[in-house]
Amino acid sequence: GAVVSQHPSRVICKSGTSVKIECRSLDFQATTMFWYRQFPKKSLMLMATSNEGSKATYEQGVEKDKFLINHASLTLSTLTVTSAHPEDSSFYICSASSGRYEQYFGPGTRLTVT
Amino acid sequence: GQQLNQSPQSMFIQEGEDVSMNCTSSSIFNTWLWYKQDPGEGPVLLIALYKAGELTSNGRLTAQFGITRKDSFLNISASIPSDVGIYFCAGPISSGSARQLTFGSGTQLTVLP
Numbered sequence: 416g417a418v419v420s421q422h423p424s425r426v427i428c429k430s431g432t433s434v435k436i437e438c439r440s441l442d443f444q445a446t447t448m449f450w451y452r453q454f455p456k457k458s459l460m461l462m463a464t465s466n467e468g469s470k471a472t473y474e475q476g477v478e479k480d481k482f483l484i485n486h487a488s489l490t491l492s493t494l495t496v497t498s499a500h501p502e503d504s505s506f507y508i509c510s511a512s513s514g515r516y517e518q519y520f521g522p523g524t525r526l527t528v529t
Numbered sequence: 530g531q532q533l534n535q536s537p538q539s540m541f542i543q544e545g546e547d548v549s550m551n552c553t554s555s556s557i558f559n560t561w562l563w564y565k566q567d568p569g570e571g572p573v574l575l576i577a578l579y580k581a582g583e584l585t586s587n588g589r590l591t592a593q594f595g596i597t598r599k600d601s602f603l604n605i606s607a608s609i610p611s612d613v614g615i616y617f618c619a620g621p622i623s624s625g626s627a628r629q630l631t632f633g634s635g636t637q638l639t640v641l642p
Contacts, residue, residue: 516560516562517562
């Protein structure tokens, strides 16, 4: 149980384009989904928290107009990196929770902006 | 803000040895979580702890919730090559209304054959 999928696993895009990453909870309803960014050899950095049907809450320093988050249903959240630049290249990971502190993570998306 | 100090930063051990790592917090936690992350993958939940003093096992892994509620320990017995990875502790962000977590800096474990 508690399986979270993330798609795509890897994406390469050109500078200035937008990229959408999907996160799905496959076998449970996720009241809350979280988006993290991870730099090489570093810990996870929380970017935003999203609840189904409401606006995402962004952490300090995270541009909400650049990282658009939509939590359309209890099993799907999307992160869109708009007008991507090379400095946006990173490993993006989503997680889902059914209301408890335990978060279940997706396999991550490696974004490379050229 | 809350900080989790995780140590050691890295460990190199021989296969079959036991491993111990710990996490300390600047504030009291009511939940501790331990995750393992393989290269290029998302973290996987290993153990969740909810009560001070609690000792919980998951196979060869044992985690303890410190009595002071400011620390937690993870032990791995009889290590095997597939134990290689980064281990993270995590605890609730006190100001978080949606049960956000803060993560330690991780312990990179290498198991030598």
